[in-house]
Amino acid sequence: MSMTTTTKTNEIAILVTGATGTVGSEVVKQLTSPSSSLSSGSRVRAAVHSKDKADKLRSENKEVEFFHMDYNKPETIVDSLNGIDKLFLLTLPTPNMSEIASRLIKEAKKNDVKHIVKLSVLDADAEPGILIGRMHRQEEKIIEESGIPYTFLRAGAFMQNFINFFGQTIRTQNAIYIPAGDGKVSFVDVRDIATVASKILLTKNNDSKDKQQYEYKKFNITGNEALSYSQAAEILSNALGRRLSYVNVTEDDARKAMKKMQMDEWLIDALMELYSVIRSGYASQTTTVIEQIIGRKPISLDQFARDHASFFG
Ligand SMILES: NC(=O)c1ccc[n+]([C@@H]2O[C@H](COP(=O)([O-])OP(=O)(O)OC[C@H]3O[C@@H](n4cnc5c(N)ncnc54)[C@H](OP(=O)(O)O)[C@@H]3O)[C@@H](O)[C@H]2O)c1
Numbered sequence: 644m645s646m647t648t649t650t651k652t653n654e655i656a657i658l659v660t661g662a663t664g665t666v667g668s669e670v671v672k673q674l675t676s677p678s679s680s681l682s683s684g685s686r687v688r689a690a691v692h693s694k695d696k697a698d699k700l701r702s703e704n705k706e707v708e709f710f711h712m713d714y715n716k717p718e719t720i721v722d723s724l725n726g727i728d729k730l731f732l733l734t735l736p737t738p739n740m741s742e743i744a745s746r747l748i749k750e751a752k753k754n755d756v757k758h759i760v761k762l763s764v765l766d767a768d769a770e771p772g773i774l775i776g777r778m779h780r781q782e783e784k785i786i787e788e789s790g791i792p793y794t795f796l797r798a799g800a801f802m803q804n805f806i807n808f809f810g811q812t813i814r815t816q817n818a819i820y821i822p823a824g825d826g827k828v829s830f831v832d833v834r835d836i837a838t839v840a841s842k843i844l845l846t847k848n849n850d851s852k853d854k855q856q857y858e859y860k861k862f863n864i865t866g867n868e869a870l871s872y873s874q875a876a877e878i879l880s881n882a883l884g885r886r887l888s889y890v891n892v893t894e895d896d897a898r899k900a901m902k903k904m905q906m907d908e909w910l911i912d913a914l915m916e917l918y919s920v921i922r923s924g925y926a927s928q929t930t931t932v933i934e935q936i937i938g939r940k941p942i943s944l945d946q947f948a949r950d951h952a953s954f955f956g
Pocket of ligand 1 (some may be wrong): 660661662663664665666667691692693694696697712713715727733734735736737763764765775798799802804952
């Protein structure tokens with residue numbers, strides 16, 4: 644069923660890319676939740692990739708239209724933005740990231756998309772910055788050059804990394820192994836990022852005050868406080884009722900472990916660069932953007948841990 648034919652005059656039609664992932668699935672959930680005051684007046688199309696994850700999202704979201712998209716197959720991007728007003732753009736840092744973004748932005752332009760909300764990284768425009776930041780900045784520039792109104796959500800490190808990246812060793816060894824030294828990080832819960840994104844995506848095109856607040860803006864989005872990984876381990880320990888430790892491994896050991904996990908060499912280098920930035924204290928800035936946009940304090944790491952206690956076992 645085409646969204647062009649089903650969208651009512653006042654509805655905002657939104658395409659969410661990366662819709663089955665950590666952030667995208669939360670954006671879809673918040674845009675469509677019947678209990679959410681955010682959801683009224685929106686219609687969501689979810690760009691899905693692998694079949695198993697798409698099936699899971701489909702079973703949880705009856706209201707959503709699904710669109711199969713593989714960033715590496717340009718033909719699957721064509722028509723994804725037919726009848727769409729707003730795009731939530733989530734791409735992964737890969738060597739062809741800007742090529743993928745260009746294709747999507749071209750489609751957005753062709754379909755007269757009114758606003759792009761792009762998930763980016765904290766300080767994406769830092770000079771010289773780090774590889775992952777530069778990749779996001781390149782994508783941001785493609786959006787800027789397109790002339791389409793945008794909002795860049797430049798997020799700090801996700802609290803959900805404690806599940807996605809460190810979850811296994813937390814569950815099996817009560818430990819987090821990374822070369823982050825004592826550097827502090829302003830962890831942010833992706834649920835807050837999704838609430839910010841949803842609020843912006845649901846701003847009506849005729850609401851000039853909100854448009855002014857969000858269009859052509861770049862927001863650094865962080866949690867309320869910067870914590871070292873040993874402080875984070877302490878908070879998780881208290882919330883989960885058992886002792887977790889942070890092990891400040893050497894870069895060499897981290898590299899070996901990543902190689903063993905068959906990660907690409909360029910990604911290992913990019914992560915090492917990121918950890919060196921963290922060790923130097925450059926990931927510790929906090930902002931009040933979440934509170935300014937959604938009117939409440941960000942979710943704390945303690946709350947995050949309690950909400951996911953069953954995952955951590
Ligand atoms: N982790 C952090 O601390 C952090 C902080 C700031 C910003 N970021 C940024 O956040 C983004 C990652 O978001 P996330 O954590 O939500 O990612 P994620 O959980 O890994 O989800 C990625 C999504 O993209 C989809 N996808 C993967 N390959 C695809 C392809 N070839 N074509 C189309 N879709 C594809 C995945 O679907 P399948 O699973 O079905 O393949 C999934 O829906 C990155 O841009 C990263 O730089 C991360």
